[in-house]
Amino acid sequence: MEFVVISLLNGITYGLLLFMLSSGLTLIFSMMGILNFAHASFYMLGAYFAYQISTWVGFWPGLLVAPLLVGAVGAAVERYGLRRAHRFGHVAELLFTFGLAFLVEEIVHLIWGKVAVDYRIPLELDGTLFTLFDTSFPIYKGFMMLVSVGMLVALYMLLTRTRIGLIIQAALTKPDMVEALGHNVPRIFMLVFGGGTALAGLAGVIGGNAFVTEPGMAAAVGSIVFVVVVVGGLGSLTGAFVASLLIGCIQTFSVAMTLSITDVFALIGVALPEGSQVARLTITQLAPVLPYVLMVAILIFRPRGLMGARES
Amino acid sequence: MKSSFVKRLTLAASLMLIGGSAAAQVKIAYIDPLSGPFANVGDGGLKGFKEAAEILVNQKGGIMGQKLEFVGFDNKGSPQESQIQLKAAIDQGFRFITQGNGSGAAHSLIDAVNKWNARNPDKTVLFFNYAAVDPTLTNEKCSFWHFRFDANTDMKMEAITSFMENDKKIKKVFIIGQDYAHGHQVARAAKEMLARKRKDIKIVGEDLHPIGRVKDFAPYVAKIKASGADTVITGNWGNDLSLLVKAAKDAGLKTRFFTYYAGGLGTPQAMGASGENQVLQLTEWHMNVPTKSTEKFALDFNKKYPGLYFYYLRVNTMTEMVAKAMNTAKSTDPKAVALALEDMRFPAENGEVWMRKSDHQLMQPLFISVFSKQDGKTVKHDSEGTGYGWKTLASISQRDSQLPTSCIMERP
């Protein structure tokens, strides 16, 4: 019981972190149809900007300024790079972000070096929030969850309750019609891209010190965010939210399981040959690759994702 | 675009010519990642070698009057690229190479060197390995043309378990590691050796996770906690180690962590305060092991290269031993140098070391230390500017870290 509760808590925490990382990507993906491979790079930039700002004026100003800076960088990238690549089609667009991810990592190496930087959790948030069955729950994790849920609510309100949100919604299903109605779609695109990257930046500000701020951090989360977006379904913020929680919990609980593949097959009445390497694998070992299994399965059986509005 | 490319190509060609013509030195090719994600590790090693060659060899008369020089070759961490760089080094007249980061590249190089030497007996090449710790390199795959200057995984585990043997407080051990060769070897060695030395210790759990993919170690920590372990053994390095330690601190897990790689190359910085008194490491040396001259060497090094921290004592040991072997053999022929290195006993800064002839594995003293607050006394120096440094708990002599080898060496 104790273990289940703690695992559930861990799963939800991790899921909310994933949502924070992928909400911006969902926005960009659904609106512009761009698989932004550089999304995680903006997450990394957020962490590094926040680190830099925190060395000058502290954490709290960084929390506000760093995402805005990242958003500005994102908007500039859209305006001067993506927009041009867009003319050459989706593949060129995608490859542009692919190359951008590469470049951002190298520039981060150059400016901040190749080892982790000392980006710390602010003192106000360092400590234990509550203790559950002898396992402590840090304040900072609570803070992360709060921000993540806040992001969901704010985005939801923005998309459903504001004018720009309605235009974005409309552009999702009928882009040509929106254009025909006289909306400046390129400018909306720039705003959406800037906004999406700013969200990634915010995730970086908060994730950077909870984990480790180092040049490999973008590559480490690069593909998992795609899994969330694809599983959740294109264009569905709620889908991304549900997928995040689902993946968070799947991963946490599978770590907790000590069953081996042999045991699993035994449950369904199939006996595997003893001693083979496959048979000895445990669910725990497989835990971190399960999201990819889930993604492939979803794409095969339900290509629009859990709650997607349309296919690809 | 095209003209600039031609320009670069000619530049490359001319650089190669220059590289080939400067031959009045003894040169060692350093084949390790100098760009990409592991460049910091490779770069730190290269700077260490250059500094060691300058201060420990060249300022003391060099090698038969010639200067010793280390030249970097960027293998980008890839086994295939290592072979291309080996060819480049051979073309430029290098007869000695050194490598350390990644056993994959080491395996690739040991194979390539063996084949090259068999096919070109007049132009043999000798391989000094300063950090690749896969035990097979000095066991099943041992080679006359390969010398290892770092203790291998099994020797390190032997030292760790010897320490655990005497600590009766340890009752329950949890093993966690990265799911690849190194992690598997650590887990296997830990189980075997503990079963031999302390039958009463229970292994309460064993987990492998994919390397570099786990963002949040909280579920693993929850599992360790649920298992009731008092001690964790891990071969993790880099972020997989820092994140594990951080997650343990967040959840209030109070076990001790026995590690291989907590001491350098950014990990202390990333762990920060969360590792205090909980993280132990096994190394051949750390800043708070008293030495004759390495303390000064290290401080000078750190000052000269801001952002880098002197970490590999074995780099110095290796440089000095190689120079000594060349001076004794009065030759820079790889075979003569190899013969002179065999069975060499050398007073290194961490104590006497011995290059075993049967498998070309260096036997050296090892130290177990714990991450503690800098106090100016036993913890005189901190690690990577964190305010925490390493406090020696135990030292294992060269003799006690020896393990038998299964090497059957083909000698030329």
Add this chain to the structure above:
Amino acid sequence: MSSIFSRGRLLLWGACLVVAIALPLVFKSGFMLSLLCQIGIMVVFALSYNMLLGQTGLLSFGHAVYYGLGAFITMHTLNLIGKDGSPLVVALLPLVGGLAGMLAGVVLGYVTTKKAGTTFAMISLGIGELVAACALMFPGFFGGEGGVSGNRVIAKQAFLGFTWGPQVEMYGLIVAWAFLATVAMFALTQTPLGRMANAVRDNPERAEFVGYDTQRVRYLMLILSGLFAGIAGGLTALNYEIVTAETLNAHTSGVVLLMTFVGGIGFFYGPIIGAILISVMQIVIGGMTHAWLLYFGLFFLFMVLMAPGGIASVITVQHKLWQAGLLGRMLPHYLATALPVLVLLAGLVGLIEMGYALLAGEGVGAGDTATKVMGMQLQLNAPEPWAAALATAALGLLLTRWIGGRTRVAWNAALAALHGDKA
């Protein structure tokens, strides 16, 4: 269809083969030979990738899976043969790799090719991640960190004088396979299947309408592409005599994508150019400067934004201009543009190199105070070199924009004339 092997084409192919065979006579060093071998392998790999991306319109992020599996199976077969085989068997081993790649294509392709477009891209990404993760989990087959190694010289007696021991013999083998594979892949583009693949890429609905099963076409193309990727993998296994898990990870998939795209996906010979260029850049420029990854990234972005058709498209346009007798008109403009571009590049390279030296030292971590750029010794703590480099770059930029503008006018006129001729 009769012109598949027209005289001009035969001449061109023959010339390429002669050059490939003659290269080792010119570049005798072991390093150049290794580089040439790497290029040969990459040419096959990139061409196989373009069967998906260029010909069928399938963007894959996991092509290394087929390449890597081919390499592993080849290596295991080589080790199985042991001492009993003959060099002839070794020479045929890449075919085993090819069959392995093909089999992987049959199994995985069944799942991945059900959909095209983004869905395909994402499935290939997922499967690539899965296979790469498995490679580390099963050290029995994939050899763990050390990989699987073998010895391609398996017998004392030679086959027609070949033992494949010396690198130059291996190069010969690679050239032979690469040439065969290239011819086969080219021939495939001319078959009905190859044509249908193009139709499926351009207009799947109409292809369906005409009565072709698009899913089936995609599936077949993926299987065949797996075959050739597997052959390339088999060649790597023989060439390096070691295969590690990284041959099938995302990095390798990324590199082949870069090569193919930079070379040009719209032309059969594009990937060949890309494979040569990127291999040379990686190895030669990588040996010259630690900033090579940055140059690499910048170059790639430049290509995406300025020449999305790849280098092959640039060449093809020049060729058309030449045929129309318009190239002579453009040449002075090219030369005039080259000068300011060179100035701009010199300035940029200077800035980047100085930046690297200052911020990263010789690699990382240490601020050097002096560095050598293009033969000049520069003091980094003084403002002059920075100002000079900045001024050079700015001057280059201004001149490029000015002269480039005029070149563009001339260019548009030439293009108009070209298309006018056609009409």
